[in-house]
Amino acid sequence: MSKIPQATAKRLPLYYRFLNNLNHQGKKRVSSKELSEAVKVDSATIRRDFSYFGALGKKGYGYNVEYLLGFFRKTLDQDELTDVALIGVGNLGTAFLHYNFLKNNNIQIKMAFDADEEKVGTKIGEVPVYHINDMEEKMTGVKVAILTIPASEADGITNRLVDQGITGILNFTPARITVPGHIRVHHIDLAVELQALVYFLKHYPLTKED
Amino acid sequence: MSKIPQATAKRLPLYYRFLNNLNHQGKKRVSSKELSEAVKVDSATIRRDFSYFGALGKKGYGYNVEYLLGFFRKTLDQDELTDVALIGVGNLGTAFLHYNFLKNNNIQIKMAFDADEEKVGTKIGEVPVYHINDMEEKMTGVKVAILTIPASEADGITNRLVDQGITGILNFTPARITVPGHIRVHHIDLAVELQALVYFLKHYPLTKED
């Protein structure tokens, strides 16, 4: 279906955002070296990444910002809007709701769910909060969910999402949820990230570069 | 210094947490296959990961949970406490402050900083909030920081942290901060993670297994 390496695919949204920044700053051209300094990715890696999409740059010149941006807009389906539901309106969930994804993105958090009656019926950052009991009813058509609930709730909610027909879950709970093979789950484990950083600091001390 | 592959090192905190769970459940032994199902990592990968630390298991038996846990406690320096400062007490920062790292971890968020006078002087989840102006003064001895501030503040605060003598930063802002080569920065970009998930869903549809 797609020949783009996964490692490359993960960097695309990052490139896209920085190109957008450059464009807003009025910059007309950019070299892989400049972009490398901005996004902290090796310049050869950037050139390689771009090359999977064809020859987007010009030798001796670099890349035309506007052209590149337009290309990525199409490639990343920035025109096509993806609706997302957020489950769990705690602090982490609220942080997501306040993030204005629509500004530079193709993603819209359309609705949120929580069990707290005080939150149900309110809007947070334009996003309506419904009761978790109404999840299946309200979520028709929404295929992606962000899970920002307590770990103890993870399995139960996951099963309900699976039954409802979800295709992708961004899981922020420390639980490693189990789903059928056709559903994609990305785990982001904040505690693990912090522990990994500390481990690296102790065991892989940096001396000069990188 | 260490021969442990970075990919392995990143999985260690995850293994540690699940072993802790098993231990609390009273489980005495565990096989790489069982652990694999729990943490969603291939069992051969788990055995390979463990093997970097020597022969920790027994053929035909599996791993002794208590022994393995004790081993990792030492390896991951779970006995040695690492103090961390959190900069930016917004929703995301607050989520971190409520996370009880001390429970299973070697990490303690010791203090938080914010510019909002209403927050200064309060405690959130036992962690005192100080004014951002007092950062250098209060942070003596703290070498790790979590950055949960607006992107526009990232560069300024980063420079102050660098001058103060930081060694590691967990950066949640969308900005890619610039630091001297001896300082380790891990970026977690929530918007990019969500966009990457959506990209994968569209371009790398799953059919049966993983």
Place this chain on the structure above:
DNA sequence: AATAAGTCGTGAGCAATTTCACAATATTAT
């Protein structure tokens, strides 16, 4: 005791990713 079943640790191969390094080409300066 003997057999069957379970499980580790790892050699070897494979796959993915990164990086080097340079020919080709474009731009800029003189």
Place this chain on the structure above:
DNA sequence: ATAATATTGTGAAATTGCTCACGACTTATT
């Protein structure tokens, strides 16, 4: 025009990580 400088795109090599598959050993069963 010419030379100097900049920068891409990519073959090839290097690095990193993952998985298979199996010998060796342990435990459980009969």
